[in-house]
Amino acid sequence: MELMDAIRHRRSVRAFTDAPVPKEVLLGLVDAATLAPSANNAEHWHFTIIQNQALLDRISDASKAHMLKVTDLASAGSRVREHLTAASDFHVFYHAPAVILISTLSGDFAIEDAALAAENLMLAARGQGLGTCWIGFAQKWLETAEGKQAVELDPHYIPVAPIIVGTPKGETPPVPRKTPAVHWID
Numbered sequence: 509m510e511l512m513d514a515i516r517h518r519r520s521v522r523a524f525t526d527a528p529v530p531k532e533v534l535l536g537l538v539d540a541a542t543l544a545p546s547a548n549n550a551e552h553w554h555f556t557i558i559q560n561q562a563l564l565d566r567i568s569d570a571s572k573a574h575m576l577k578v579t580d581l582a583s584a585g586s587r588v589r590e591h592l593t594a595a596s597d598f599h600v601f602y603h604a605p606a607v608i609l610i611s612t613l614s615g616d617f618a619i620e621d622a623a624l625a626a627e628n629l630m631l632a633a634r635g636q637g638l639g640t641c642w643i644g645f646a647q648k649w650l651e652t653a654e655g656k657q658a659v660e661l662d663p664h665y666i667p668v669a670p671i672i673v674g675t676p677k678g679e680t681p682p683v684p685r686k687t688p689a690v691h692w693i694d
């Protein structure tokens with residue numbers, strides 16, 4: 509797939525088939541992620557690959573409960589409110605077959621580095637016909653001591669990007685973009 513094609517056609521995918529993603533494919537995505545630039549070439553990123561559905565269910569439940577505690581529902585978007593308030597069966601990972609959590613050590617530009625690795629990973633997945641979505645909804649709970657323990661993450665790491673990966677079920681329509689603010693200085 510051409511690079512611009514992958515960039516133009518990447519979508520946040522939220523519905524997946526039951527097909528598991530082979531281990532070597534997941535490791536290939538990690539490899540693509542590590543080709544991202546990092547400040548001072550620090551490469552502080554760390555990857556946790558989770559395929560255990562019982563654990564993903566547990567993280568989903570804990571993330572929703574945590575978000576309910578820390579979110580100001582009055583000012584939250586209507587979708588978030590719906591997911592948190594109703595006796596909703598909303599699954600934060602949309603029952604994806606795998607999650608790759610990108611974490612980092614604290615340091616200058618460490619979060620930026622992890623985010624660049626995440627975009628590389630999502631584009632590489634798109635290039636192979638896989639769907640991904642960054643799940644910020646799970647991030648806050650994963651940052652807690654309990655969350656880190658659940659995913660066997662060393663307490664020194666900061667979880668940055670939980671990314672679901674799977675084979676897309678159906679097409680995901682593009683989300684329209686605003687015209688960017690561009691200011692020229694010639």
Ligand SMILES: Cc1cc2nc3c(=O)[nH]c(=O)nc-3n(C[C@H](O)[C@H](O)[C@H](O)COP(=O)(O)O)c2cc1C
Nearest residue numbers: 518519520521522641642643644645646681682683
């Ligand atoms: C930092 C970050 C957090 C996100 N968190 C979630 C999330 O928790 N759940 C979700 O369904 N989508 C999440 N998204 C996906 C965005 O909603 C999506 O990127 C945006 O609507 C644009 O759609 P597109 O990615 O298909 O172009 C997140 C994206 C980013 C970059």
